Each structure stands twice: as structure tokens, then as C-alpha cells.
Amino acid sequence: MKKTSVRVPVGAGLAALLLAAGAVGCSGTEDKGSDKAAADMTPAAAVAKAAENTEGLTSLRYRLTGRTPEEGRVEAEAGMQLKPTVAMSMKMKAPDRGADATAEIRLVDKALYINGGAEAAKEMDGKSWIKFDLAAMGADQELNELGGLSQADRNPAAESTFLTAADDVEKVGTETVDGVGTTHYKGTVSLAALEKSLEGEDKATRDQRGKSIEQYEKMGVDKLTMDMWIDGEDQAKQFRMRGDADKGPLDMTITFLDFDEPVKVTAPPAGETVDLAEMMQGAQEG
Template sequence: MRFRTAGSGRRRRAAAAAVVAAALLGGLSGCGTESDTADAAKLTPSQAVSRAAETTTGLTSLRYRVTGTVPEHGRIRAEASMGVDPSVMRMKITGIGATTDKPVEIRFVGGALYAQADTKVLGDTTGKHWTKAAPAVWGSGTADNRSYGVLPRQLEGSPLVQSTILAGARKVRETGTETVDGTRTVHYAGEVTSKGLRKAQTAARDKKTRELRMNGLDQFLGLSLRSGSELAMDLWIDGDGRAKRFRLRGDTRGLDAKGREVDTGPLDLTFTFLDVEPSVDIEPPAADDTLDLAELVGGAPKP
């Protein structure tokens, strides 16, 4: 079965809506025009970041890159494509697994996780190249995500939602303009805490904003930061008012065998959006090349 997102019909409807909006708003377009820049210049940093949160979470598909340091893994680099409805993702990531310098491909499709693996260590004698675990969830709420330890926890959330976390900062500052991956952007920065995010959610004036703040808080909690610590976040916004890049930095924690909180090291991840609304077509690996872990253990695998 093949899963496809961002069909041509949806793009035509979106394009038609953009034309109507442009006519109603006096000729503004979504292509980073001088009118866009002038409009953005009227916004405060907090307003610009809040607008980017709304605009970015409206996307239905994305191609992106992740680089940086993840606790308990070290340096990682990944490129991925994702779709929102249905939730699908394909990623090639370097820095996890037994061979940390070799990319590993991971797919979430059809409610299952597929990962390239050496199935011989699991007792397979037929030379399969993939494992399957289900049910699996990626890109949802922190409590629902399930990658069976294959992905670092910080990569289980959707980057579209993670990009909104800065909207809950008490203060946001503009640091200048920068070119990111060939795109001119405005750079914003701030520090975020769980307490501040909860206050921002309570202070939200409407349901949509309240939901955005709630989802941002959820993704903040999914980063496993040390209790009471701040998350330093940078956000680069393009001329269309969308996130182009964001960076997350903080100290993380885990639990030892006695349930006590212990430091697990620094988190420093940068996400760059390479293409928005691409066509995303993800298929499961061939069944005869896949080892189903549920069959191996005689039941569904436990997270």
C-alpha cells in the first residue's frame, strides 16, 4: 500500500485561495514581496513569531534536515520527508545504531515503524534487511509517540509543531537578517520554560492560539529537559512568514534505576526546512524483506 500526501487537487485549491486572498488584501502575495517585508516590519518580534507558528503548522508536508547533538547518542545528521494526513515519515539518519557513521533509513507508514537492521542478531537466517514494529506513532503528542527506542525522543515530534515553541517565550528578540539555505530570513531568539509556556497558554485570547500554545508545551516536554531549566531557541522566519530554520539548546535529564533524576547531557539540534508542501510518497519495504517483530516474539512488541 502506498501513502501519498499533498495532492495536486489540494495545491490547486490552496493556489486559488491565495489568489482570492491577494485580491482582498490589496495585492499581497506569498512569495516574499516587498509588501510582505513591509507588513512583517510592522510586527513586534513576539507577533512575528506567533504568526509564523500559525502559518507553519498549516503545512501538510515537508522535507527537512536535522543536525546537532542528542543526549545518549552524540552527533547526528538526518534528512527526512513527512506528511501530515495521514502521518507518514521517511528519514535517513547518521549517528544512531551500532554503526554510527553509516546512514540508517527509518519509515513510519501505515501505523508501523520500519527500520533498516541486521536481522541476523534477531535470529533471522533468510537475509532480510528491515524490521517492522507496530503499532507505531510518529509526529503526534508526546504521550502518543512510539518509536520503540529506535529514534531519539527529541526526533519523535513533528518539526512543524516544534517550530512553534518560541511563541510561548516571555520575551522574544530580533537579532537581524540572515540568509538560510539561499533564503533571506529574519532571526529571532528567546528563552522558554515550561512555566512560561503554561502562562502563555492561559493568557491566549482565542481557542486557536490556546491550542498552538498547548501543542508547543507538549513538544517542549518531549525534549526531556532538566526540571526547571530553560530552553534556548532561535527561529529564522522567511518572507512568507513561515519557519525556515530553528535551533533548540538545553540540558536534559533522565531517571536512574532508583527513579532519581540524573543529567543525560546537552541537547543542541538545528532543523532546516528544505522544501514546503512537496509531494510525499512513502511505501513500506517489501514484505519478503521485512522481519515482523510481532511474529518473532509471538505478539505485538512493547514500547
């Protein structure tokens, strides 16, 4: 194989951002509206209840649309298994960067795979997948501890509790999202308030949420405007976060398709995959 530098059109960096934004899943598509118990709650209590319902989540599927500071418009669909082990599959595209700006990412068996498509295959002897062996890179321990690789994957339930740190949560009204009756809440929260909200949490929670906050800090975001649409079973059906970053606006909306349903992720065929660790070792030996 010739020595090359392969550029994945959308890239692992975008994958990290897409997976950093998220909340809990929805429980179905039937329009149930908001139940009386939810209607009797204060806005802050309703948001806190939805956040509480993230505990014990084993898997979720979601659709993401929005805009990032560097990539412009982005669209993605993903499925993630959280227990008993972490696995993830995501397909994404960045329309503003052209029709070929697409990528697929899989995380399975402590290895991260990125599909660079036809352009990558031209430079890798027809192989379009790149494998990052997390164990070989020393990143598998972090995957075990945090439930996700900090730079290329995140548990999308980790940020569902962020709206609870806002002191201005208010009810916007009732809306139907993907055929599901929901109550819409919104609020604004600073990253300083998010960091303060971690006080008293256990180490794993502080580490997990802290890494999400760190990503926003690196982007230059100091506060987030957040919206949550909660269904009649006190689950978040949709979640949106907006902020002003150093390089432009951030605006992400996640719509949840289901949760706690089986998510199966398989590694790409070996014949279509280049192992980055082996490629780098070969280059060093050469």
C-alpha cells in the same frame, strides 16, 4: 529464525528526539529577504505570525543537524506527510558512534519500520527491517488522535509555536539561510512557561504539545534557548533549540527544504522485513 535481540544502531529513541524538534517549512529557495510587513512587526508578532502559518500544513521536508546528550552528533533528512494520513521517512546517522551508526525509519499505513542495516541482517536471516505494527500494539488510536506516534514519531510542526511563549524574543538581524533571505529571532523559554501557554488550547493541541514538553522533562531540560529564522513570506526557514539535559547538552537545528509538496512513503519489501509482533508471538508459542 533464531531467537535474537537486534540493536538498531541509532534507534527508535533517537528518532523520537529528532522528530520532536521542528517547526514549519520554507516556501522555496529564492532569496526574497524579509518583506516590509515583516520588518514592521515587533519580534514577538513576527514569531507569532510564523507560528500561525503552521496551521493547515499538509507535508514538509527538512534537514536536521546537531547534538544529543547520549548520541553525540546526529544528522538526518526526513519527509513527512501530515494529511490526509500521517506518513514519514527519515534517514539518520550518528557520526560520533562510528561509520556504521546509521538507521532508516519509515511510518506508513499505521506501521513503523526501522532498518538496522547489515548488523541487524546478520541476526535476522538476512532481513534488515523490523516492523512494529501499531494496530497490533494498540498504538494506532494515538496516531490518529495526535497526528503522530508519541514515542517514535512526532509532527515536527508541533513545537514551532514554542518561541511564542518566551517573554524575551528579540531580533538578531538579517541572514541568508540556504540562499533564502531571513530575519533571525531568538528567545529563552522555560518548560513551565510552555506548559502554562497550553492553557486555553483545545484538548488535541494540549495533548500534542504536552507530549513534546514531556520528552524534554524526561531529559532533564528545564528551559530552552530558541532561535528562528523567518523568510519574507512569514515562514520559518530554520529553527534551533538548545538546552542542558541531565546527560549533557542538547543542540538541534532544523533547516526546512520545502512544504506542502507530495511526500511518498512506501513500506519496505516483505522479504526484507521481520514483523516484531509475529516474532514475539512465535517466541511465546515456542
